[in-house]
Amino acid sequence: MTSADLTTPDAVRTAVRAFLDESFDRDIPLRTWLERLADSGWGTPQWPSQWFGKGLSTPLAAVAFDEFRKAKAPGPPAGLGRMLAAPTIIAHGSDEVKKRYVRSILIGDEAWCQLFSEPGAGSDLASLQTRAELDGDEYVVNGQKVWTSGARGADLGMLLARTDVDVPKHRGITYFAFEMDQPGVEVRPLKQITGDAMFAEVFFTDARVPAANIIGELNGGWGVAMTTLMNERVGLGAGSALGFPMSAPAGRRVKQQLEQSVGEFIDSERGGAVAAASAGAMVGRGIDQLVDLATKSGRGDDVNVRQQIARLYTLTKLNTWNGLRAKEASKSGGGLSPAASLGKLMVSHVTRQWRETAMTIAAGDAMLAGADGPMDGGVARQALFAPAPSIYGGSDQVQRNIIGERVLGLPKDPDVSRDVPFRDLRVGTQNKPAS
Amino acid sequence: MTMTFSPEQDELRSSVRRFLEQKSKSTDVRRLMETEEGYDPAVWSQMAEQLGLQGLALPEEHGGSGYGFLEQIVVLEEMGRALLCAPYFSSIVLAATALLQSGDEAAQKDLLPGIADGSTIATLAWVENADSWDASGITTTATRSGDGYTLDGRKTLVLDGHIANLLLVVAQTDNGPSLFAVDAEASGLTRRALETLDLTRKLAAVELNATPARLIGDEGAAGRILDKTLQIAIVALSAEQVGAAQRCLDMSVDYAKLRVQFGRPIGSFQAIKHKCADMLLEVESAKSAAYYAAWAIADDTDEVPVVASLAKAYCSDAFASAATETIQIHGGIGFTWEHDAHLYYRRAKSTEQFLGSPAEHRDVLAGLLLSGQGS
Numbered sequence: 001m002t003s004a005d006l007t008t009p010d011a012v013r014t015a016v017r018a019f020l021d022e023s024f025d026r027d028i029p030l031r032t033w034l035e036r037l038a039d040s041g042w043g044t045p046q047w048p049s050q051w052f053g054k055g056l057s058t059p060l061a062a063v064a065f066d067e068f069r070k071a072k073a074p075g076p077p078a079g080l081g082r083m084l085a086a087p088t089i090i091a092h093g094s095d096e097v098k099k100r101y102v103r104s105i106l107i108g109d110e111a112w113c114q115l116f117s118e119p120g121a122g123s124d125l126a127s128l129q130t131r132a133e134l135d136g137d138e139y140v141v142n143g144q145k146v147w148t149s150g151a152r153g154a155d156l157g158m159l160l161a162r163t164d165v166d167v168p169k170h171r172g173i174t175y176f177a178f179e180m181d182q183p184g185v186e187v188r189p190l191k192q193i194t195g196d197a198m199f200a201e202v203f204f205t206d207a208r209v210p211a212a213n214i215i216g217e218l219n220g221g222w223g224v225a226m227t228t229l230m231n232e233r234v235g236l237g238a239g240s241a242l243g244f245p246m247s248a249p250a251g252r253r254v255k256q257q258l259e260q261s262v263g264e265f266i267d268s269e270r271g272g273a274v275a276a277a278s279a280g281a282m283v284g285r286g287i288d289q290l291v292d293l294a295t296k297s298g299r300g301d302d303v304n305v306r307q308q309i310a311r312l313y314t315l316t317k318l319n320t321w322n323g324l325r326a327k328e329a330s331k332s333g334g335g336l337s338p339a340a341s342l343g344k345l346m347v348s349h350v351t352r353q354w355r356e357t358a359m360t361i362a363a364g365d366a367m368l369a370g371a372d373g374p375m376d377g378g379v380a381r382q383a384l385f386a387p388a389p390s391i392y393g394g395s396d397q398v399q400r401n402i403i404g405e406r407v408l409g410l411p412k413d414p415d416v417s418r419d420v421p422f423r424d425l426r427v428g429t430q431n432k433p434a435s
Numbered sequence: 436m437t438m439t440f441s442p443e444q445d446e447l448r449s450s451v452r453r454f455l456e457q458k459s460k461s462t463d464v465r466r467l468m469e470t471e472e473g474y475d476p477a478v479w480s481q482m483a484e485q486l487g488l489q490g491l492a493l494p495e496e497h498g499g500s501g502y503g504f505l506e507q508i509v510v511l512e513e514m515g516r517a518l519l520c521a522p523y524f525s526s527i528v529l530a531a532t533a534l535l536q537s538g539d540e541a542a543q544k545d546l547l548p549g550i551a552d553g554s555t556i557a558t559l560a561w562v563e564n565a566d567s568w569d570a571s572g573i574t575t576t577a578t579r580s581g582d583g584y585t586l587d588g589r590k591t592l593v594l595d596g597h598i599a600n601l602l603l604v605v606a607q608t609d610n611g612p613s614l615f616a617v618d619a620e621a622s623g624l625t626r627r628a629l630e631t632l633d634l635t636r637k638l639a640a641v642e643l644n645a646t647p648a649r650l651i652g653d654e655g656a657a658g659r660i661l662d663k664t665l666q667i668a669i670v671a672l673s674a675e676q677v678g679a680a681q682r683c684l685d686m687s688v689d690y691a692k693l694r695v696q697f698g699r700p701i702g703s704f705q706a707i708k709h710k711c712a713d714m715l716l717e718v719e720s721a722k723s724a725a726y727y728a729a730w731a732i733a734d735d736t737d738e739v740p741v742v743a744s745l746a747k748a749y750c751s752d753a754f755a756s757a758a759t760e761t762i763q764i765h766g767g768i769g770f771t772w773e774h775d776a777h778l779y780y781r782r783a784k785s786t787e788q789f790l791g792s793p794a795e796h797r798d799v800l801a802g803l804l805l806s807g808q809g810s
Binding site for chain 1 (some may be wrong): 438439688691692699700702703704705707708709711712713715716719720722723724726727742745748749794796797798800801802804805
């Protein structure tokens with residue numbers, strides 16, 4: 001059946017069932033299953049049909065995922081490669097670049113990280129200072145990135161580097177597919193307030209990247225980066241609920257996990273853990289857990305506890321319903337619009353409200369963590385994590401600018417640095433960028 | 436369940452908006468809010484005759500057009516947007532719903548056609564204490580008298596009670612709270628228009644002294660009738676609030692683009708831009724709440740008690756916040772009588788309390804969740 005026939009929910013359902021009957025088998029290696037998903041287009045049905053997708057609208061893709069969930073079939077890796085790198089490459093990469101990278105992402109061969117933020121370039125990402133200078137047919141990279149999730153396990157990085165300092169900041173940035181495993185790259189884990197190290201700092205000292213690895217145009221990286229960031233906002237907002245029931249691991253370091261059978265993977269702890277990690281699922285379960293906590297602790301009659309429970313339930317439901325309305329409004333199925341910033345902002349509210357509700361219910365016990373703390377330390381962990389979503393992936397303030405300017409059409413804040421050649425700018429906490 | 440409106444529902448919205456842009460302009464609202472009646476009988480007739488708005492969602496056998504609750508929500512949202520001065524919420528949302536919920540077919544046959552064609556203005560008079568919106572604590576009594584009853588007691592916060600031709604009154608019988616129909620001309624009935632915070636929506640105090648009344652439904656049924664009616668009414672009110680909140684956002688964004696200080700439109704300052712962004716998130720979320728609750732009512736799902744209270748609490752807060760920020764964004768001009776911001780602010784702070792405050796509805800919601808009725 002060709003994509004052109006997949007125009008109704010029934011047609012999609014029938015096609016997915018036929019594909020599952022023919023191709024899904026618990027005894028084949030996980031990698032083989034991922035190859036079948038990638039080559040059939042069913043792994044990412046919302047993508048264009050010529051590039052590993054089926055060209056389905058979001059509502060129809062949801063129907064397909066629903067079938068995969070019923071079959072308990074694992075999907076392609078859920079990491080930054082599939083979420084950010086692949087859609088960016090599909091939108092901006094040459095056909096060669098697409099062929100080189102997209103399939104390897106979908107079959108778990110290569111994991112990606114995002115090399116965007118720097119100590120001097122956070123909300124003002126365009127002021128980034130990491131340099132890439134041409135040397136033969138390669139670029140030599142020097143500088144530092146920060147807040148890099150999954151840097152340790154990544155084979156490739158979406159690297160933004162400055163390739164021209166003589167033009168204003170937005171016009172001298174290039175987007176590279178950067179090999180992480182090389183001598184000039186040092187990854188240092190960055191310990192967060194939770195005590196975990198979800199992120200790392202990445203240092204480049206004369207690291208190298210071929211000119212052929214440019215995604216988009218030389219010095220045209222800013223526009224390419226916008227595609228990545230838009231996908232990130234959708235992923236971090238309500239849009240993340242859509243997908244397979246669990247996702248395969250990715251990267252050269254976990255190669256062996258891809259050799260196990262589909263059945264082994266599904267039954268393994270990892271399958272379960274990955275299934276549970278989706279943000280939507282966490283928030284949804286959180287309500288039940290907190291209602292349970294309130295009931296067991298006998299605080300269900302407390303006026304403040306009741307108000308907090310209702311507030312959390314309300315925001316959680318509204319986040320889901322806002323997502324449903326946004327999806328149905330974008331019938332074309334693209335789903336990428338500045339309105340994604342509304343979902344991103346809402347998740348910050350939900351996360352903070354979860355903390356307030358949980359700690360109100362826990363009362364004095366909210367002072368305890370780990371095995372001594374309520375919900376086996378879950379309340380403390382979530383309390384410490386709560387400041388994160390309003391910062392990562394573009395802070396709440398950045399999202400409000402996007403909503404104000406691109407949804408409501410309010411005039412932009414004049415940017416004094418916009419037309420100044422980069423070499424003359426003051427950046428971050430430093431007086432001058434490296435020149 | 437779907438979360439979008441059909442093309443026909445969108446078309447209904449457009450035609451109601453066009454009508455109200457002509458008939459409920461700011462100047463009309465201001466003229467009517469200064470009158471004691473608080474509405475324009477000519478516009479009220481046009482609403483019925485040209486658009487069929489009064490009978491829109493009433494059953495066809497009783498003179499209505501038989502549309503569903505979603506169409507009703509669309510109309511209410513537009514009325515909220517325009518701050519329409521008319522006894523629509525009292526007559527259609529409160530009184531007609533109570534009649535439908537009573538299951539009393541004879542009363543429906545007698546009373547609904549007049550409500551549907553706008554010739555009858557009806558209202559629901561049940562509140563006696565400002566802090567109780569249900570049937571508990573009602574002291575108005577009903578006494579059997581020949582074929583009918585007589586009522587004694589006093590009611591307050593009766594929406595459009597001073598102009599209604601028909602009052603549906605909740606009074607105690609031996610079998611508990613019961614619903615009665617009282618004609619406006621009935622003996623022993625006195626009504627007084629109250630001075631209101633919201634100038635665009637009138638309230639009255641009603642006294643009943645041996646006032647003859649007709650029982651609607653069974654004795655003791657008013658508790659159930661009222662519960663169901665108010666569940667529907669709070670979602671209807673949420674939709675009104677959503678429409679008004681959207682209008683506040685529109686006014687604020689327009690002004691932020693227009694007003695120049697320090698050489699730039701104030702909307703380019705993040706202090707203002709971020710307020711507008713937050714308003715949009717709240718207004719969009721309020722729409723999700725009101726629409727979802729409306730769909731639950733239209734489909735008569737088990738979720739109604741949960742999502743109705745959720746909608747009332749959230750939409751009240753969102754509207755109050757939007758109206759307050761609208762004044763702030765407009766600065767001094769927003770605090771003048773001349774600017775419409777205060778009309779929305781008055782509606783927001785008034786409807787925040789009407790039919791139960793956000794905190795009360797959050798408490799109801801929490802109670803349902805704690806007893807395992809969430810989803």
